[in-house]
Amino acid sequence: MGKKKNAKERSAYNDDMRKCITFIVTKDCQLACKYCYLVGKNSKERMSWDVAKRTIDYILSDTENFSDECVQFDFIGGEPFLEIDLIDKICDYLKIEMYRRNHKWFNDYVFMVTTNGLNYHSEKVQRFISKNITHLQICITIDGTERKHDINRIYKESGRGSYRDVVKNIPLWLSQFEGIHTKVTISHDDIPYIKESVAHLFNLGIQNVLINCVFEDVWEEGDDKLLEEQLIQLADYIIDNRYYIDHTCSFFDENIGHPLADDGNWCGAGMMLSVDAAGNFYPCTRFAAYSLRSRKPIIIGNVYSGTGINKNLLRPYLTLKRSLQSSEECMKCEVASGCAWCQGENYDAADTPTIYQRSTTICKMHKARVRANNYYWNKLFRKLELEGRREEFEKSKPTVNNTIC
Amino acid sequence: MVQYLIILLDDASTSYCHYSNRETKRLMPLDTLKQGILYAMKENLMIQFVYPDYELPQEYKDVIDSIDHSDIVSSSCEDAVIKENADVVVFNGWTDIDSCNLSDETAYVIRTNKADLFGKRQLLKSLISKTARLNVVITDVETFTEEDFGTYKEALAMLSEEVEKLYMEGKYPQMNILTDRMMLDKMNNCNAGWENITLAPDGCFYVCPAFYLAGDEEDFGLGKAKYSIGDLENGPDIKNPQLYRLDHAPICRHCDAYQCKRCVWLNRKTTYEVNTPSHEQCVVAHLERNASRNLLNRIRRHGTFLPEREEIKEIDYLDPFDVKEEW
Ligand code: SF4
Ligand code: SF4
Numbered sequence: 001m002g003k004k005k006n007a008k009e010r011s012a013y014n015d016d017m018r019k020c021i022t023f024i025v026t027k028d029c030q031l032a033c034k035y036c037y038l039v040g041k042n043s044k045e046r047m048s049w050d051v052a053k054r055t056i057d058y059i060l061s062d063t064e065n066f067s068d069e070c071v072q073f074d075f076i077g078g079e080p081f082l083e084i085d086l087i088d089k090i091c092d093y094l095k096i097e098m099y100r101r102n103h104k105w106f107n108d109y110v111f112m113v114t115t116n117g118l119n120y121h122s123e124k125v126q127r128f129i130s131k132n133i134t135h136l137q138i139c140i141t142i143d144g145t146e147r148k149h150d151i152n153r154i155y156k157e158s159g160r161g162s163y164r165d166v167v168k169n170i171p172l173w174l175s176q177f178e179g180i181h182t183k184v185t186i187s188h189d190d191i192p193y194i195k196e197s198v199a200h201l202f203n204l205g206i207q208n209v210l211i212n213c214v215f216e217d218v219w220e221e222g223d224d225k226l227l228e229e230q231l232i233q234l235a236d237y238i239i240d241n242r243y244y245i246d247h248t249c250s251f252f253d254e255n256i257g258h259p260l261a262d263d264g265n266w267c268g269a270g271m272m273l274s275v276d277a278a279g280n281f282y283p284c285t286r287f288a289a290y291s292l293r294s295r296k297p298i299i300i301g302n303v304y305s306g307t308g309i310n311k312n313l314l315r316p317y318l319t320l321k322r323s324l325q326s327s328e329e330c331m332k333c334e335v336a337s338g339c340a341w342c343q344g345e346n347y348d349a350a351d352t353p354t355i356y357q358r359s360t361t362i363c364k365m366h367k368a369r370v371r372a373n374n375y376y377w378n379k380l381f382r383k384l385e386l387e388g389r390r391e392e393f394e395k396s397k398p399t400v401n402n403t404i405c
Numbered sequence: 406m407v408q409y410l411i412i413l414l415d416d417a418s419t420s421y422c423h424y425s426n427r428e429t430k431r432l433m434p435l436d437t438l439k440q441g442i443l444y445a446m447k448e449n450l451m452i453q454f455v456y457p458d459y460e461l462p463q464e465y466k467d468v469i470d471s472i473d474h475s476d477i478v479s480s481s482c483e484d485a486v487i488k489e490n491a492d493v494v495v496f497n498g499w500t501d502i503d504s505c506n507l508s509d510e511t512a513y514v515i516r517t518n519k520a521d522l523f524g525k526r527q528l529l530k531s532l533i534s535k536t537a538r539l540n541v542v543i544t545d546v547e548t549f550t551e552e553d554f555g556t557y558k559e560a561l562a563m564l565s566e567e568v569e570k571l572y573m574e575g576k577y578p579q580m581n582i583l584t585d586r587m588m589l590d591k592m593n594n595c596n597a598g599w600e601n602i603t604l605a606p607d608g609c610f611y612v613c614p615a616f617y618l619a620g621d622e623e624d625f626g627l628g629k630a631k632y633s634i635g636d637l638e639n640g641p642d643i644k645n646p647q648l649y650r651l652d653h654a655p656i657c658r659h660c661d662a663y664q665c666k667r668c669v670w671l672n673r674k675t676t677y678e679v680n681t682p683s684h685e686q687c688v689v690a691h692l693e694r695n696a697s698r699n700l701l702n703r704i705r706r707h708g709t710f711l712p713e714r715e716e717i718k719e720i721d722y723l724d725p726f727d728v729k730e731e732w
Contacts, residue, residue: 296628298677312685313626316678319655319729324680351644353627354678356653 018110019068020272021059023047023075023090025083027277027290031116032156034187045277045290046083052090054303055275060097060105062308070108076285081119088128112137114183116153118162120169129176140173142166142206143184144197151189167204174205181208181401186227188218194230198249199237209249210401213369215345217361224368231372239380246398253400254377256338257370260331263321269343269355270317279303283317286344295348316355317343325358339366407641409601410450412441413614414465415457416606419479421495421514422542422595423668424615430457433606435464440637441604442472453477455614456491460484480505499525502532512538518545519553526560530567538579546668547675549685554692554723561696565703572704585664586697590714592657594667598649598679602634602641609633610641612649612679615670627677654680656687659732660725661718664697665690684724691723 027045059066073094075087091111098106111132117140119125129136142163143149150161173180182201186194194211201209213219213227231251238244238252269284281301282288289297301309323331325346330336339362343355350357384390416431433441445452452474458481461469475492480501482488495514496502499521507513513536515529522529522543532539549557565583579585585593597603597613604610605617611633619630635641647653649669657667657680667682675683698717704710722728 296624296626299626312675312683313677315656315676315683315726316681319681319726321655324653324655352632352648354645354648356648356678356680357645 018070018072018108019066020072020074020268022272022274022285023052023055023073023080023087024077024274024276024285024288025052025075025080025086025090026078028082029078029116030082030118030155031079031153031162033154034152034189047086047275047277049086049089051275051277051279051303052086053093054279056090056094056097058303058308059273060101060103065309065311069104070110071105072110072112075111075113079116079118080113081115081122081125084119084122084124084128087113088124088131091128091132109135110137111135112139114139114141116141116162117166117169117173121172133176136177137180138173138177139180140166140169140182141184142170142182142201142204143190144193145200148190148193148197148200151193152187170204170206179208180206181210182206184209184211186211186213187216188220188223191223191226191230194227195233195237198234198251202243202247207247208398208401209247211249211251212340213362213365215340215342215359215362217349217359219361219365224364227365228368228372231369232375235372235376235379239376239383244380244393244397248398248400250400251369252373252376253338257335257373258337259334260322260336263323265320265322265325265343266340267343270314270320273309275303281309283314284344286342287347291344292348295353298347320355325356327358327360330358330360335367335370338370339363407448407600407602408451409453410441410445410448411453411455411601411603411614412438413455413603413605413617414438414461416618417457418455418614419458419477419482419495419497420516420614420618421455421477421493422516422613422615423544423546423666423671424613424618425544426614427618430459431606432457432461432465433604434608435468437604437606437608437637438465438468440608442468444604444637444640446472451475453492456482456484456487458482460487499528502528507532507535509535509537511536512540514540514542516542516544519543519549519557523553523556523560526563530564533564533567533578533580534571534576536578538581540581543689546689547671547683547685549689554688557689558692558696561692562699565696565700568700569703572710573707581664582693583697583700586662586694586717587701587711587714589663592651592660592663592665592667594651594657594665595669596649596651596667597669598634598643598646599651602643604637605633607633608637610635610637612643613670625674625677627673630673648678648680654682656682656725656729659729660687661720662687662690662694664693684726687724687726691720691725695720695723 025047080087098109115138120140143153146163149163153162154160155162184197198209198211234249235252238249272284274282274285274288276288279302280299283298283300285291287298300313301307341358346357346359347355349359381390384393414433416427416429418426420426442452452472454469454474454476456476456478458479460483476487476490477493477495478488478491480494480496488494491511493512493514495516497516499517561583568578568580568583571578602610602612603614603617611617616632621631623630634643651658654667668686669679671686672682673679701717
């Protein structure tokens, strides 16, 4: 490691991945996380059964736009489990309809719920889990140690931290699912707690931690240095405690930090579909009004229009290339691979209403991450070589999931 | 690099393209006109004036005459002198075409919707021999259906028979939708926002007149359709200028329908992105491209013609987006 090589970028949404269809079942949440990109959360917009059913009927009948071999139905919010009855009904109807229509997705579908974990133990949620366990993934978001989690993840009404209410559900979650991961989002205030938080999550029994810096413009002078220090401490911790054998933290990834050879897009917006309570379709949830600070939502269809998706509106997404949205500096960057972006944030932050202007506020944080990442692999490989275990590691090393949204 | 400045003398100046003009008059203040001309002189830009139908005050004519320029006027312009000497005369619809004295010194534009185009193709055919250059601008390209594509293909085939016949007689009329592609070996698009910009009566610069004439509240989805790119005082300041260039157009940069306008206004209207065309714009342009291909091949059967031009390749798609996996 340390030597540069041209890498083929792994995008956050690979062609061989499942079609992602996201139901924004509610825009309400018990929490008011400080970093939450959902600027327009509210308790009014809850998806009705009519919208959900029509959406399913449309998606399952439009085999031209939904020709993918397999599918993942995502449920997000707000907090999706606030609408557990609806989610349960949607999943039942999906199963029945896929079977009745002899749809190819019946052979390969996944339900995925991303939750704050507060209602995880409730009877209704537990009943839903046992009913769908063979096709279900659940991601509980927990940010790390109590003090780190509670900096951001606070109750809307009381402002109290939510750590204790979430952590008590972790053992149940771990007992029900294998290979689970949690997502951790790093904003300016969280940087000093990264090492202790990832260590804490590993200690709770969560083996895979998906972690990324927010794409919004929150970074202050010195944040990159601080991130680098935290990640070096974390690298030492993972290596010294041999967590590298069967745990992953997505900050450390052999594929990042190289010049780029390919011109693919990073983000999967446009290849996915999100639907909200009004029955509006979006190229990704980040283009819905409640996710945008300063721009209008990009609505590519509505379930009540009868015309499905406006394919012209998807053309910019499906032909987007790295070189068409990046500055020359980014294209020539020696450590470009792994430097991610979010198309929705790009659109929100651009000088004109376009998805073709890449926001690079993450630049210095990515470079700091690359330095720590280089340190991690150099240290780990040297250790493994000295122990004569490099080959063994190469054969059995866990794969890092680099999904960032 | 910007090379042309289009000066829209009035809100009611004729449209010569895909957008519609306004009916209410708003003449550019004389001082703005003078400053616009001064700007063009300093920046070495060629000026194209776009006229309203009423006769301009003499002081305007004097100022306009102070600089080398070209004129775009409507066939219904009341100023006979301007009309007679115009470089481009625009027919907004088909009503006064028959009665107009067509000159072979002038380029003509016929702005038509698809229904009229299909219905009046015989009339259009008869105009080819009467003009040296005829540009057809379809004002509702974005509404084309599969059926319309079929009808347009037939219309192009019929028109190319006429062009072929005239070529055999030693006449070489030009018609944008049929002959331009034969003569081109690289893109020749509108290039608004890149090679040309527009100065409007409000003293601001726009990508093209369409971006000025859009209603104040007009919104295709991404916010206001009307936006300016600077003013006379500070000069143009185009945000994300690369998006108007061919090399930043994800589909068009792979395309060989070289005659296509690649209309950034229609792009914005239909896909929300100025650099991305709609399916309809692409298919229409490819029907023209393919009709040109057939025409070129047929003319060449009669003898050597444009020997320096390569054959236009046979392709099996009408929308380059459909072959994006091959790029
Ligand atoms: S962008 Fe060009 S082709 Fe389109 S309306 Fe404007 S001038 Fe015409
Ligand atoms: S046909 Fe389509 S891809 Fe080709 S130049 Fe025209 S708009 Fe662009």
